[in-house]
Amino acid sequence: xxxxxxxxxxxxxxxxxxxxxxxxxxxxxxxxxxxxxxxxxxxxxxxxxxxxxxxxxxxxxxxxxxxxxxxxxxxxxxxxxxxxxxxxxxxxxxxx
Numbered sequence: 001x002x003x004x005x006x007x008x009x010x011x012x013x014x015x016x017x018x019x020x021x022x023x024x025x026x027x028x029x030x031x032x033x034x035x036x037x038x039x040x041x042x043x044x045x046x047x048x049x050x051x052x053x054x055x056x057x058x059x060x061x062x063x064x065x066x067x068x069x070x071x072x073x074x075x076x077x078x079x080x081x082x083x084x085x086x087x088x089x090x091x092x093x094x095x096x
Contacts, residue, residue: 006062006063006064008062009028009030009063011026011027011028011029011042011060012027014055015054015057026040026061028040037070037074038063041064042060
């Protein structure tokens with residue numbers, strides 16, 4: 001069995017909590033692509049911002065690459081989860 005590949009990379013976290021926005025975004029340095037099944041862990045203490053404030057913080061993150069089996073399983077589960085969103089109707093009134 002192949003061991004998971006893990007590596008550290010710098011990242012930037014942008015957090016905002018206001019009437020207009022409520023978000024936390026993580027941008028990884030470089031051109032790193034995250035694939036299905038990969039895990040990203042941002043290091044450091046929890047980030048707290050008061051209402052009406054925003055913050056941009058530089059931290060390190062660890063990326064653990066998924067192996068082929070986990071990557072395939074993640075894609076399958078995501079596809080099956082997506083099919084739950086489909087709605088098909090056979091009501092005669094809807095074809096007018």
